Amino acid sequence: MATRSMQSGPDREEPDRPIAEIPLAEIDVSRPSLFQSDKVGAFFERLRREDPVHYCSESAFGPYWSITRYNDIMAVDTNHKLFSSEAKLGGIAIQDMHNDATNLELEMFIAMDQPKHDAQRKAVTPAVAPSNLLLLEPVIRERAGAILDSLPVGEEIDWVKSVSVELTTMTLATLFDFPWDERAKLTRWSDVTTAIPGSGIVESNEQRRQELIECAMYFKGLWDQRIDRSEGSDLITMMANSPATREMPFLEFLGNLLLLIVGGNDTTRNSISGGVIALNQNPDQYEKLRQHPSLIGSMVPEIIRWQTPLTHMRRTALADSEIGGKRIAKGDKVVMWYLSGNRDETVIERPEEFIIDRKNPRQHLSFGYGIHRCMGNRLAELQLRIIWEEIHKRFRLVEMVGEPERLLSNLVRGITRLPVKLRAH
Amino acid sequence: MVKVTFVAHDGRRFPVEIEPGMTAREAALFNEVPGIDGDCGGQCACATCHVHVDPAWIDRVGRLADDSMEADLLQFAEGTTTESRLACQIKLDDRLDGLVLRVPEQQY
Numbered sequence: 001m002a003t004r005s006m007q008s009g010p011d012r013e014e015p016d017r018p019i020a021e022i023p024l025a026e027i028d029v030s031r032p033s034l035f036q037s038d039k040v041g042a043f044f045e046r047l048r049r050e051d052p053v054h055y056c057s058e059s060a061f062g063p064y065w066s067i068t069r070y071n072d073i074m075a076v077d078t079n080h081k082l083f084s085s086e087a088k089l090g091g092i093a094i095q096d097m098h099n100d101a102t103n104l105e106l107e108m109f110i111a112m113d114q115p116k117h118d119a120q121r122k123a124v125t126p127a128v129a130p131s132n133l134l135l136l137e138p139v140i141r142e143r144a145g146a147i148l149d150s151l152p153v154g155e156e157i158d159w160v161k162s163v164s165v166e167l168t169t170m171t172l173a174t175l176f177d178f179p180w181d182e183r184a185k186l187t188r189w190s191d192v193t194t195a196i197p198g199s200g201i202v203e204s205n206e207q208r209r210q211e212l213i214e215c216a217m218y219f220k221g222l223w224d225q226r227i228d229r230s231e232g233s234d235l236i237t238m239m240a241n242s243p244a245t246r247e248m249p250f251l252e253f254l255g256n257l258l259l260l261i262v263g264g265n266d267t268t269r270n271s272i273s274g275g276v277i278a279l280n281q282n283p284d285q286y287e288k289l290r291q292h293p294s295l296i297g298s299m300v301p302e303i304i305r306w307q308t309p310l311t312h313m314r315r316t317a318l319a320d321s322e323i324g325g326k327r328i329a330k331g332d333k334v335v336m337w338y339l340s341g342n343r344d345e346t347v348i349e350r351p352e353e354f355i356i357d358r359k360n361p362r363q364h365l366s367f368g369y370g371i372h373r374c375m376g377n378r379l380a381e382l383q384l385r386i387i388w389e390e391i392h393k394r395f396r397l398v399e400m401v402g403e404p405e406r407l408l409s410n411l412v413r414g415i416t417r418l419p420v421k422l423r424a425h
Numbered sequence: 426m427v428k429v430t431f432v433a434h435d436g437r438r439f440p441v442e443i444e445p446g447m448t449a450r451e452a453a454l455f456n457e458v459p460g461i462d463g464d465c466g467g468q469c470a471c472a473t474c475h476v477h478v479d480p481a482w483i484d485r486v487g488r489l490a491d492d493s494m495e496a497d498l499l500q501f502a503e504g505t506t507t508e509s510r511l512a513c514q515i516k517l518d519d520r521l522d523g524l525v526l527r528v529p530e531q532q533y
Binding site (some may be wrong): 074080 | 462464465466468469470471472473494498500501503530531532533
């Protein structure tokens with residue numbers, strides 16, 4: 001197993017040559033710089049066509065299989081008995097968990113197999129149950145409206161900082177019933193959890209570790225206040241009082257918290273930003289939206305497909321098997337590239353185009369499928385729907401006035417800066 | 426043709442007809458019955474076509490099998506009962522002509 005990790009900083013420069021001339025065996029789609037420059041799509045396009053189940057024998061993350069077609073991804077994602085999410089085998093991302101002495105050995109149910117996964121997931125799902133979301137909707141709408149009302153019209157602002165981060169942080173604070181004035185901590189912890197040292201968020205693994213321990217201690221304080229509290233539908237009260245989660249060891253407690261924070265933060269944040277980019281790059285669709293605001297309902301899943309806020313999930317093969325005619329050996333690292341599957345022309349019509357009134361917009365891979373399917377998918381959609389409804393009431397156009405800046409990461413498809421000007425009706 | 430009636434959460438009834446061999450998920454989607462999403466395309470992978478089989482029909486439809494993918498997924502859905510199934514796993518044939526399925530308030 002490779003020991004050089006994603007956290008050792010930016011990867012090597014690829015010599016500038018046409019993608020078609022790179023020998024297949026040399027293609028390595030895991031390089032974070034390919035995502036930061038947003039050039040990875042052309043590599044996936046070639047793999048889908050020429051070698052859809054592709055083996056990369058050498059990378060900064062060790063050898064791995066790339067699954068690039070929609071149906072193959074679906075087959076792996078729904079076969080949890082053969083393809084494990086277990087942290088001790090490497091977990092759920094191409095970057096192994098537990099491979100670095102300075103990392104915390106976090107445990108979270110997304111990186112567990114049955115039966116422990118099921119018990120812990122069941123304990124927290126009521127927080128995002130459809131019935132609970134109905135209660136959250138007016139709160140989120142009011143807060144979204146307040147954010148938008150505070151923005152200057154006609155001046156350049158950073159949409160990421162002013163809207164995407166603000167709204168997702170507020171929602172998360174609501175879900176956790178987190179002390180309101182300190183809610184910026186949630187954003188910070190989310191960023192730190194997935195950060196590469198040297199990427200501008202943390203300087204070292206030691207700093208990362210320190211901050212995450214602070215996070216755990218803070219939540220421990222909230223937990224202690226809420227344990228044995230009989231009412232409260234927030235996530236902490238639920239975890240503190242459910243038999244499946246109340247006795248969790250410390251690192252499992254921290255891991256599951258971070259899972260819920262990252263799960264509810266980065267992903268929605270980047271979809272809120274991604275929607276603005278998609279509409280600006282497709283002005284005909286923006287016009288269609290202005291004429292038919294009722295299309296917001298189908299635009300929301302299209303934004304989530306288009307953005308694909310998590311580029312991949314990874315599994316580890318528990319036995320020898322076959323995918324798309326290739327022999328996968330027990331122990332192999334199998335990476336399901338959702339970003340590629342969501343552009344698979346054999347399943348999704350005109351996949352490169354952003355179309356707000358697609359026929360089956362919810363048929364995409366961004367939430368994953370099977371028992372690990374995104375637990376907060378309805379909450380994510382709710383937030384996106386509300387923000388676009390509230391934007392429509394206030395502004396004719398959110399105009400992109402400069403190129404977006406993207407995150408150096410092969411997992412989180414992040415937008416770090418998005419200069420826009422708001423145009424009134 | 427097989428007749429199926431979907432009963433929405435608010436009590437509205439949606440009687441539909443479909444070719445034998447199709448699933449209850451398809452019967453709902455092809456006829457635009459509200460409340461059945463079926464995100465995954467009918468592959469038993471998302472649990473967004475959750476229905477409650479009318480008690481009078483559950484024995485003929487069959488109950489959820491332990492240790493099945495369907496059961497694995499439905500354990501995370503809201504408001505499941507002993508009559509819960511995924512519509513994509515209910516294959517319609519003449520034996521099920523007249524089937525009544527109740528649609529939950531919302532899908533996960």
